[in-house]
Amino acid sequence: xxxxxxxxxxxxxxxxxxxxxxxxxxxxxxxxxxxxxxxxxxxxxxxxxxxxxxxxxxxxxxxxxxxxxxxxxxxxxxxxxxxxxxxxxxxxxxxxxxxxxxxxxxxxxxxxxxxxxxxxxxxxxxxxxxxxxxxxxxxxxxxxxxxxxxxxxxxxxxxxxxxxxxxxxxxxxxxxxxxxxxxxxxxxxxxxxxxxxxxxxxxxxxxxxxxxxxxxxxxxxxxxxxxxxxxxxxxxxxxxxxxxxxxxxxxxxxxxxxxxxxxxxxxxxxxxxxxxxxxxxxxxxxxxxxxxxxxxxxxxxxxxxxxxxxxxxxxxxxxxxxxxxxxxxxxxxxxxxxxxxxxxxxxxxxxxxxxxxxxxxxxxxxxxxxxxxxxxxxxxxxxxxxxxxxxxxxxxxxxxxxxxxxxxxxxxx
Amino acid sequence: xxxxxxxxxxxxxxxxxxxxxxxxxxxxxxxxxxxxxxxxxxxxxxxxxxxxxxxxxxxxxxxxxxxxxxxxxxxxxxxxxxxxxxxxxxxxxxxxxxxxxxxxxxxxxxxxxxxxxxxxxxxxxxxxxxxxxxxxxx
Numbered sequence: 202x203x204x205x206x207x208x209x210x211x212x213x214x215x216x217x218x219x220x221x222x223x224x225x226x227x228x229x230x231x232x233x234x235x236x237x238x239x240x241x242x243x244x245x246x247x248x249x250x251x252x253x254x255x256x257x258x259x260x261x262x263x264x265x266x267x268x269x270x271x272x273x274x275x276x277x278x279x280x281x282x283x284x285x286x287x288x289x290x291x292x293x294x295x296x297x298x299x300x301x302x303x304x305x306x307x308x309x310x311x312x313x314x315x316x317x318x319x320x321x322x323x324x325x326x327x328x329x330x331x332x333x334x335x336x337x338x339x340x341x342x343x344x345x346x347x348x349x350x351x352x353x354x355x356x357x358x359x360x361x362x363x364x365x366x367x368x369x370x371x372x373x374x375x376x377x378x379x380x381x382x383x384x385x386x387x388x389x390x391x392x393x394x395x396x397x398x399x400x401x402x403x404x405x406x407x408x409x410x411x412x413x414x415x416x417x418x419x420x421x422x423x424x425x426x427x428x429x430x431x432x433x434x435x436x437x438x439x440x441x442x443x444x445x446x447x448x449x450x451x452x453x454x455x456x457x458x459x460x461x462x463x464x465x466x467x468x469x470x471x472x473x474x475x476x477x478x479x480x481x482x483x484x485x486x487x488x489x490x491x492x493x494x495x496x497x498x499x500x501x502x503x504x505x506x507x508x509x510x511x512x513x514x515x516x517x518x519x520x521x522x523x524x525x526x527x528x529x530x531x532x533x534x535x536x537x538x539x540x541x542x543x544x545x546x547x548x549x550x551x552x553x554x555x556x557x558x559x560x561x562x563x564x565x566x567x568x569x570x571x572x573x574x575x576x577x578x579x580x581x582x583x584x585x586x587x588x589x590x591x592x593x594x595x596x597x598x599x600x601x602x603x604x605x606x607x608x609x610x611x612x613x614x
Numbered sequence: 615x616x617x618x619x620x621x622x623x624x625x626x627x628x629x630x631x632x633x634x635x636x637x638x639x640x641x642x643x644x645x646x647x648x649x650x651x652x653x654x655x656x657x658x659x660x661x662x663x664x665x666x667x668x669x670x671x672x673x674x675x676x677x678x679x680x681x682x683x684x685x686x687x688x689x690x691x692x693x694x695x696x697x698x699x700x701x702x703x704x705x706x707x708x709x710x711x712x713x714x715x716x717x718x719x720x721x722x723x724x725x726x727x728x729x730x731x732x733x734x735x736x737x738x739x740x741x742x743x744x745x746x747x748x749x750x751x752x
Binding site: 443567 | 644675684
């Protein structure tokens with residue numbers, strides 16, 4: 202992989218040990234994917250919850266944080282994905298002081314590197330949305346698929362180490378979605394039933410992701426008759442990325458790179474139908490009508506202010522069941538707005554709790570499930586029900602309305 | 615008879631060990647109990663089995679970005695697979711393998727790697743050369 206004089210200097214150690222590590226990391230990844238050179242990126246976004254990074258990952262970043270200032274500061278604006286511990290509310294969740302301390306150490310190290318602790322997986326709604334053609338290095342699959350598909354930006358899935366490397370160098374290896382030829386459609390799906398609510402969009406995304414099933418497939422979707430809202434597109438993308446490891450999709454006539462199917466070279470592809478039966482079968486796999494529910498979760502992705510308002514409206518004048526916990530995850534910036542608009546109070550009056558800057562599945566989900574005796578979990582997120590099966594939960598899926606009604610009833614309506 | 619499988623140039627050190635094979639996919643977050651070192655997702659083809667020090671042979675990567683950190687974290691505790699051989703890795707597995715210095719190879723010339731290697735086969739993986747040698751080839 203060809204390096205610029207600047208990245209050559211970093212590799213030689215002339216700009217400190219952190220940047221030398223970063224270029225070495227990028228060379229290994231670039232070689233695996235036959236990158237010919239690096240591309241400049243305008244932003245980096247790092248997924249790094251303490252459960253994932255552990256003691257070893259925190260120690261790595263603390264090592265960089267101990268370097269002289271000129272050697273450790275990131276080169277481009279860099280932000281973070283949700284935290285694993287809400288430091289204002291962890292003991293009641295069953296999280297330990299050790300977990301909180303690991304989080305505190307990580308935050309201090311990141312701040313020393315000049316990373317902005319935004320703690321959000323909806324930065325495209327809340328911080329700074331990328332524009333078409335903008336090369337970025339984003340972590341969090343939901344962020345990447347939304348930025349590629351809805352915004353027309355260029356990003357691979359950059360896991361925490363690679364996002365950090367991009368932040369330190371200002372570059373990333375040019376492979377995958379940074380190349381035009383990898384953004385063309387490879388699978389063509391025709392939707393026969395129109396999605397309506399957020400869960401429907403998530404279910405459609407999940408089914409497309411399951412079918413596509415690979416990072417290197419690019420679905421193009423036909424038959425969508427309405428332009429999704431940002432929240433609907435968010436749920437669709439997050440679920441597709443979760444089920445398929447899919448980083449990019451196109452919707453004909455809606456997403457920016459696909460005014461017509463010819464724009465993405467999709468006209469010659471066989472159109473596979475997504476039928477109502479297939480969508481219903483998917484939902485059926487996460488149905489548990491009548492069963493007692495231990496915890497209702499709104500997260501994955503974090504809620505926008507609009508979603509916070511929708512949940513709050515459903516909560517007003519009602520109370521959750523004593524045996525059903527009710528958790529809502531949103532970034533701190535949205536929390537402030539949701540507080541001033543009365544949404545947080547409405548959710549708390551219902552008996553719910555709004556967590557700031559976290560996302561449930563990134564919060565030591567196994568440990569908090571065991572500490573609280575939570576098994577049956579209900580959410581409107583097709584993404585979270587996919588993830589939590591491996592964490593010992595029995596996840597179920599329902600609309601936002603039915604999630605709130607189930608929390609009130611203590612069993613799935 | 616020794617048989618050599620050609621693959622794309624990979625990441626990590628040369629290793630030799632025992633294969634554990636399934637026609638299923640891989641995510642450290644979605645599929646593993648990383649404390650106990652077993653596949654924990656009930657639907658996974660390897661559910662309940664220990665992956666520690668095994669050369670895992672699977673189809674592709676799935677899910678999110680957490681695996682990029684988790685391989686490093688798992689290896690730091692010594693409860694990790696020895697290597698990953700896949701039909702198709704994604705960016706996250708490559709990044710995780712690079713950070714963890716864990717052996718990873720994909721894209722095999724002879725076809726579906728989950729059909730080419732069987733559980734309990736002994737194999738040697740050379741990522742630099744893009745070669746997997748079957749030491750007990752049938």
